Amino acid sequence: MRTTPLLVAAPLAVALALLPVMLVASGAQQVGLWSPWTAAPALATGVALAAVLLPRLDLPRLPWPSALLLLALCAGLGTWAALTHGEHLVVRRDPGAYATYALALARYGGVPLDPGLDVFGLPASDPWVRVGAAANYAVPGTGADGSATLLVSPQFLVGVPALLSGAWLVGGWSGLLVAPAVVAALALAAFAGLAAQLLGARWALLATALLGVSQPVVLVARQTFSEPFSLLYLLTAATLLVLAAASRGQRARLPALVAGLLLGAHLLVRIDAVRELVLLVPLVALLAGRRHPAAGPLAVGTLLTGVPAALATRWWDSPYVASVASSLGPLVAAGAVVTVLSAAALLLGRRVARRWDTTGVPRAAVRAAALLPAVAAATVALVGVGLASRPLWLVDSREPYLPGMEQFVGALQQQQGLPVDGLRTYAEDSVVWLVWWLGPVTVLLALVASVVLAAVGTRAVLSRQPLPRWLLPVVVGLAVTVLSLYRPAITPDHPWADRRYVTVTYPYLVLAATATLAWLVGTGRRGTRPAAAVLAAAMLLPTALATLPLATARTETGQVAAVGAVCAALEDAGPRPAVLAVGFRARVEWAPVVRARCGVPFVGIEEPSAPAGTTLGQVLGDAAATARAGGYAPVVLVGDLTSAQTVADATGVTLPPVVSLRTTEPERLLEERPLETREMTVDAWLAPLP
Template sequence: MSQRTDSPTPAADPSDPDDGHLPGLRGEWLSGIVLARSGPLATAFLAIVALLAAVLVPFGGWTPWAVVPLLVIGLLISIWLVRFVPARTAPRWSAPAVLAIAAGHGVWAALTHAEHVILRRDAGSYALYSQWIATRHSLPIPSSLESFGGAAALADPGFRLSSPAYYQVEHGVTSADIVPQFLLGAPAVYSLGWWTAGWHGLLILPAVCSALALLGFAGLVTRLLGARWAVLATASLALIQPVLHAARSTYSEPIALLFVSVAAALLCDAVRAGNPVRHAAFLVRGVHGSNDPHAARLLGLAAGLAFGLACLFRVDGLREVSLLLPVAAVLALSRHPAARTLVGGVLGGTAVAVIPAVWLSRPYLGTISASLIPLVAGGVVLGLGSWAVVAVARRRENTTSALYTRLTTAEWHRRWPWVLGGLVALIGVVLASRPLWMITRQSPTDPGSRVVAVLQADQGLPVDGGRTYAEHSLNWISWYTGPVMLVAAWLAFAVLAATTARWWLNSRARHATTSTTGRTVGVPVWLGPAVIAFGSVLLTLYRPGITPDHPWADRRMVPVVIPALVVAATATAAWVSRRALRRWPAPALVAVVAASVVVMVLPPWLATQPVAGQRTEQGQIAAAEKVCAHLGPRDVVVALDDRAANEWPQVVRGLCDRPASSVRVTDIHDLEAVATAVKPIVARIVEAGNTPVLLAATPEGETVIETLGLEADPVVDVMSQEDQRYLTRVPDGEAELPVRVWLADATRVN
């Protein structure tokens, strides 16, 4: 590899001629402002929403009359803050094109949104969580224990208040609360939709957030590759099925994608602002600067806060926080003014996000401790290691060690880029080949193992519930992007690694000169996003940490992995196109651009097209409303069978406003055991002056009701739909999902 510092490489020439630089042309400046500031504006506003919720929800203050005026003030503050985000000129058509793509994606997702309100998966949990705080304004969820006979109910081994994603938290032996799973940020945002238009407003707000995330993503690509390439990258991301799937349901991934994209974009701005003005002494391809230390510090603080506050919405945000710390160490070693504020922002933002997580979601954090503790430990190790490297380097900055002298000779200047680039390429080969030589497993006692075993039996696969299929993680992405895009993306990662090694060696060689003058050594604007993206991609692909039930498992790739691969593949296309522009005839350039469009757009569209118009979980809102209509003001619901206990308790509490619990039994077919468990629960409800109502969601539950001598009233019989469920192939259609409910007045149970 050549030692020339100005040789072009994929993604090493970000925001070069594509940004226009046509001062005085209003259209170009307006286009640049939209691309640069729309994402940060949305991020700032949603961060304010989540922070307000963290303050108000625990004290019952999440009410429209209190929140809406504060959000108006928050929006004005956000508009004022984004004035400090630098904007550059862009082709006047680029911003309208990106806006059209984002709007089309959002409208498409809204028109095909799911109605997942009967709790079967995480989307249902988020929807019911959002509905609860929108209508009850506070957390935790009261257990209404007095309706079940008071503290005596807690001592009954057959009685439970908990259900999937809703934990029973006891306070001694006399009281209990119900705590929802997940973090507060996304439900707080989606609850605004309920205030606007009830269930329909709540369920389409993820589509709006996904459209905003595309704007933030376009702003990042504009900074890295230029506005023209941002249009292609945004179109590709908008078409990829996991992104659309997450936008159709109440997941946190669309908001996480927005925060990560904008945080990376602000990091680019911070690096650019603190770099010296580009001139011959610092001519490194991809190193741009405006020599404004004050702006660099402010933008570094903003970038750090965005990375840290992303943890209000998603625990996995700690991974990007951890990976940011070595980037800050590189900035510190380069004497970049943004280094300190970047660290301060990310630590402060993370600390703020941890408070509501521990306060309101502690049971959830406990259930994921096996993944959370290594993640936190890794962050601590990276942070302390980065600090130690900077401290040692600062002490020795006026000395040169023999090892450093050896590693920076002309020979090693040639070797290190090849070594590092080759290592990244080898990692890609290892990840792609894992299915040939590896089978990944988890504990067979994990709840996800039981789900996997059932799916394996249904799909004719060898039954081995402990399998996670994580060795196929790269293949999961290729289902939606195509293999060519993956190869192009990994090629960009490898070349970026080599370019990073070359830049580092050259910057160290210049360090002696700059240390005497106090000038900053220029840092490539793409360095931070590249390091964070590659590290996050590698860790996620190595261990997705999710039940391999597709398409739901693929949302794990939405916040970072898929966007990072799209940007990297676009970088390769940009490099080839610029090379064609400079060296090849015009027909070759046209062919290269056309091929880039085909590779980036056609495979995502072909993968999405079979499910482009599908709507899942339709009829569930009406089903829930029918159940509520059959419940009286003194009714107290007891769910009988497993499906009823999983799906209906929080629906009854949140939408029907009635107390709900379930019966804990090991075998619904053991009628004597079920009757033994039900009778004392019913007796205590009657003694409390209420009407016990048994709820069944399966024929087995209906049989229990009839065996108890009661009349089962069929309240709901709806054929809904859900996505196909596959372990080893891409889903391309729907599966029937029957929703049936029987209710019975259990006052006469003896």
């Protein structure tokens, strides 16, 4: 039967083609040069890179019927997500932040952005001024007139916004909002290729269906999240790592090099990539200790893209990196320690091996080595039981990993009738979160597989036999799963918190659980096949039933039209409109999208906590007069009725409503699985200031 590498080649080609785009964007956006003129050559370079590398890689091949069936499944799941995509633009959570960052790149060519304090004659030190917004940081900088001012730096890394900005330039709103679904379909194809490589095509079908219908994966595919892009890079890299481990001689070098390129570039997609890169260090040392030809290329490829990614992200002064320092700092420190220990272990191991080659292996070492697989298996089992049992003996409270998280969690607890403790992380329930969406059978089978793989992997490492081809991705998957379950490091409201496990934990658990099923069938014993069929149904049905209540739920619908209405109202207000936003909701929720889409100066005004010696009316009047003198049309915008009345009382200006949207958003539950959406309002009132 004719075979094809298409299942693996398609997502890998896209990942390679987009890699130079992100690298170029990371530098160009810092000097305002990100545009189609810089993106197009970068994309052409990526396409050429893929065209050169793919024919030289001995990619896994599947029979055409199996490959087409798996591709059809992935395309169907991606189409489902595209048809039910959200419109999160008025920033409340991460999707709005990514979307507005992308729009800002498309309009301005780079960040940070100048909000336009000089337009209104407002100094950065004015106690009424608020420049920061949701997922946007106020940073010191230089204004258009050369004076010191405050600029706006969007949250997150540049990779995903740069790619989304390209989708916007090509397809407008549809391109921007549907791009994650397209990438998610490609990522699922990469997962299917990995599963087929490890388990076979028929088991890949079950595993891909299970992962693709799980609600957290559906959620990130419907919104402008970074997780679909992260999945694409991690899963294509994992496939190449398996290929490199299974190859011998020079054939192992190229897949290892390309895997390293993808893993290093992942640092432009998510800050979590530091975790995977730290875990990669001892694996490279292990390969080097075995004198495996993949060791050097894997390290070189990772450094070739990882170092520029780290430097271009400007970690040393990034407000985003500073905001997650409590999580990132220990990871970086752990990386330094792991690197030193891995190098020392490599040198010591080689010295001991040379000595034992001449003197023989001591009996004590042989006895210890014989016990280590059982110790590794017992350790994984105990860790799994410990993590799962935490709700019985632990209430996890610790310093919040993000500013403002304590207040946010406390407000949600108060709304839901829970004891108010803003320091609660709910991390002790992290295994329960997995069971919500994957079902208890999948989680239990994955634990069984993890215990067995720990023993087999340890035995393989200690022996002189070739390393199992699954060893590298399994070590990373298991370690990341344990670390993420121990400390999710995310706001603990659902379904938002569940996306923490989309990029590594869900794929690992699904593969591990499916591997257990495959083993049961492979034993060939009487009764195993019916039992495996029952277990397969017990895996798939709970996941599908958990997703079913939200299967057709579109959220934040109407926001595209709402943003259009605000931009149209600003154009009607006069030539060169400039916005003064009064009140928390206006300056926090509307600021990023109005700056990016409408392309106008936008400054938030909010009453200071301490007396400032001026009134709101005076501040607005003086700012409006300065703007008019500079040729601008000053406009006041509010996002709630209370602020509209406050402005009317202060200025005598009646604000007509331009947006009154009633739509839905995902729930924000702390102790329950979300089964429906909740209502949200998006309002805007604006009028010219006399």
